[in-house]
Amino acid sequence: RGTAAAPQGYHGGMKILCVGDGNMSFALALATLFGCDAPGLVVTTDASKGAAKRMYATMEDTVEALEASGASVVYGIECETLATKTASGTLRGRAGGSNFDRVVFNFPDAGVGKVGMLSVRAQRELIASFFENAPKLLKSNGELRLTMRTGAPFDKWNVEGLALKARLVFKTSVEFLANEFPGYEYCATPGEDAEDVEASSEDLGPCVTYVFAANVEK
Numbered sequence: 001r002g003t004a005a006a007p008q009g010y011h012g013g014m015k016i017l018c019v020g021d022g023n024m025s026f027a028l029a030l031a032t033l034f035g036c037d038a039p040g041l042v043v044t045t046d047a048s049k050g051a052a053k054r055m056y057a058t059m060e061d062t063v064e065a066l067e068a069s070g071a072s073v074v075y076g077i078e079c080e081t082l083a084t085k086t087a088s089g090t091l092r093g094r095a096g097g098s099n100f101d102r103v104v105f106n107f108p109d110a111g112v113g114k115v116g117m118l119s120v121r122a123q124r125e126l127i128a129s130f131f132e133n134a135p136k137l138l139k140s141n142g143e144l145r146l147t148m149r150t151g152a153p154f155d156k157w158n159v160e161g162l163a164l165k166a167r168l169v170f171k172t173s174v175e176f177l178a179n180e181f182p183g184y185e186y187c188a189t190p191g192e193d194a195e196d197v198e199a200s201s202e203d204l205g206p207c208v209t210y211v212f213a214a215n216v217e218k
Contacts, residue, residue, distance in 0.1 A: 017042050022107075
């Protein structure tokens with residue numbers, strides 16, 4: 001325990017919170033890379049337990065595998081509620097009572113399509129909410145990570161500007177390669193544009209993981 005390493009600097013000794021992990025395949029990939037020994041891994045979804053099972057056919061098996069590795073699954077958590085007393089207490093409790101070394105949000109999407117200013121506004125609001133609330137669950141030396149597809153229309157979501165507004169400290173950005181995380185499968189957010197529903201991890205195109213630290217003087 002604490003020695004297994006994974007891409008992008010993850011390792012089994014970390015306390016890691018995966019926010020809005022859809023089908024939870026990214027969290028399961030981390031648990032697999034950690035040798036199926038991941039007691040510091042917590043994964044959330046905004047769906048209820050029943051809704052999550054209805055949306056993703058493999059959800060029951062995925063949750064069973066995560067819990068067998070020592071990871072925890074928490075349902076009904078949205079970006080807006082991450083830092084509330086109830087939610088933050090639950091999430092910290094699942095991680096042994098501490099804040100997290102990493103808080104991760106991969107491919108955020110508000111599920112309102114990607115065409116028009118109303119969509120852009122909703123996407124920005126979702127990311128801004130994550131940037132506002134997630135740092136409150138970080139350790140003082142922790143990192144906030146957001147993975148995005150690059151190019152149009154995603155560049156209109158203004159990730160860098162939203163991070164600056166939230167007074168986050170940019171550390172680096174690294175290419176996200178889905179095949180480095182065994183078993184990871186990109187999943188579309190319910191309500192997305194039809195052309196994205198069929199997107200797979202192989203045809204996502206270029207993706208980047210932005211790495212931020214919280215501003216301790218904020």
